[in-house]
Amino acid sequence: MKKLNTSPISGMQELLPREQAAFDRYKNEIQEVFRQHGFLNIETPTIERAEILFAKAGGETEKQIYRVVKTEEASEGADEALRFDHTVPLARYVVEHENDLTFPFKVTQGGRNFRGERAQRGRFREFYQFDIDVIGREKLAAAYDAEVILTLSEAYDRLGLSGKLIRVSNRKILTGLLEELNLQEVAGEVFRVIDRAEKVTPEKTREALEKLEIGTEKIETVLAFIEIAGARTAVMKRLREFGFGNEKFLEGVAELEEVLEILETQGIAEAVQADMKIVRGLDYYTGTVFETILPEHREVGSIGGGGRYENLVGLYSDRVMPGVGGSIGLTRLFFVMRELGMIKEQSEAPVELAIVPCSEAENEFCFQLAKKLRADGSNVDLVLSEKKLGDKLKYAATVAKAGIVIGENEVRGGEILVKDFTTGEKRPL
């Protein structure tokens, strides 16, 4: 009988050991790709001063921040909260440690972030994010935008998501368009409508634009514009056909072309598409923006994204530090992959080899044998339960891929056999 409710609280991922093994493998793959690309790992605390988090949060996010209060000193007034992403703590870190860092600072962070979202299937209040960022001082070459996208692309491939599509745009293009149309004053609203365009019907998008009272002609231009998507050359041709002389627009087009060209030469052209619908609306991006989807499962939406920001640290320092970064939200991605049946490892026994002593008399020998096999890198369980041999073997076959039984004969130097629990075959150790 349970005395207390022992389920994890809603919105928290809690996995069984075999699922966890798959999740851990994914974590490792992502981190290994990031490491190979020369990103340096850092960790910032889970708890930050609330003023640091609120300075950047705004809107929905602000309402979702978890504050923390010490039980003993609830009245002491330290205003602290749980981080909701890695970017805000990174900005603080970069300002705090600027003199000890080398720029461009190629940095990665992986860990749990927290948002008090409404409980909903597939929505997580605690979730793993794996971020990469390149932070410059004053300037940062556009080629780094491509390097970030390439790195994330490779990480997705390692997770078995080679069918993914990375959709890329540049905020300056849309900003330039709105300048051309003299719509600067409603730019925020238009961005928001475009950001939602994929989640609603085309009629809804048109209605939302009509509410802004910008006139039919401009509405048609915006609607036509956001339909532009495809391979580099085709998209570049269409963008240039607008004939805009707007500086922002041309800058955005040139940057987008540079990024796409690098991605092409690196052989991931078929996984990349320019797409004017991508704005990543509520974030602080100012140049390149991108997000990744699974084209065969568009219903799950974005499985990660990122972009370039003119200045990471404006709220914390007078310095100007441009950056480009991206993130993989692994908790949500893992949930999606499980739903889609894309995770195979769950059926595998987690331990390579179980050593089963027939009785306690063989314990010492088994400890020695385990030590030897572990020293060779194997993952070995030692079944020390004081149970019947049959029960011990049953346990071994559940946790391990193969097993060894050690009795008097083996201790005296008899041949040791390894039984493969899947095939039933035996082979000498």
Add this chain to the structure above:
Amino acid sequence: MKKLNTSPISGMQELLPREQAAFDRYKNEIQEVFRQHGFLNIETPTIERAEILFAKAGGETEKQIYRVVKTEEASEGADEALRFDHTVPLARYVVEHENDLTFPFKVTQGGRNFRGERAQRGRFREFYQFDIDVIGREKLAAAYDAEVILTLSEAYDRLGLSGKLIRVSNRKILTGLLEELNLQEVAGEVFRVIDRAEKVTPEKTREALEKLEIGTEKIETVLAFIEIAGARTAVMKRLREFGFGNEKFLEGVAELEEVLEILETQGIAEAVQADMKIVRGLDYYTGTVFETILPEHREVGSIGGGGRYENLVGLYSDRVMPGVGGSIGLTRLFFVMRELGMIKEQSEAPVELAIVPCSEAENEFCFQLAKKLRADGSNVDLVLSEKKLGDKLKYAATVAKAGIVIGENEVRGGEILVKDFTTGEKRPL
């Protein structure tokens, strides 16, 4: 100029990238040893229902629990808090998922826990702990106590702490002694005095016992008893000389002997000592107890410990599940090792190789080269800054162990040279 206070809040570890690389290596070493010993990794949420945590906390710990409150719905009344250790969430996990687990359940957890301690140098409010536990149903062989200690011992060795000393006792021995002395009623107080004995002078310990008004003779017996420490045979001889017929006492002595014998046969006798001063007072242990110290640095105190508990899940279920576990508090250990100058990696450049294009014209070639070298497992940075070659080389020499410069000649097929930044030597790629 800084606009906000950008230091991490007190009691939080925040490392520079090179220190972080050392910390990460330690994390990996510990987790790899645990994996090789067949412990299955799980993760429980950082946030738990407060009632789950408070059911087990008690005393000092209870006052240190961080509660979390959603900004938006502070009044909604969900009473949630941050976990302060891994054992309480593990108890909940085992009850919740009992039917999906195989017992004995060999489990490991690694991650951040939280205690709102008073800020103090070397005390952390957020800290990494790496735990292993073996949980049985109804029964659990004493040999698992030895397996847990062996596993932790190996983890310490991998961290370069081969000079450590693991001090082992068994709570039943001291409990038996107090029964013999008819001191059951003050057992809790005596345990607490013994637990503090090493942090205060012998006079203070005597005074603390005198306050319990148990009579001089019993005080002398307790004081003499807790001085018993040393190798297995010597300690066993002294314990048996007391001639106690007390069942608990004899059970404790027998269990301690069995555990020490296994550790001896596994060749770690010189790193292990029986020591009657070890009680791990405030915890819920009932049998074997142990803690690890650095004998050359006794002033830093325990760097980890653990023990056996008769029932892990008593507060959450009517089931009886005995367990044995131990933990390495890596944040504190890392702090101590830095203080003692035991961490070497900090001086090493974190990236293996930096590729430096002379100009943007070589970017494409460099991206290709990086891809090839990364595919071989190397950790390669690509220096894409639009700076002078000299500045790019300076950056490369800071972040990487070696570097390659790519100019027109190399792109046209000329020999590519790798420069070792430490020795200054060049070799062909």
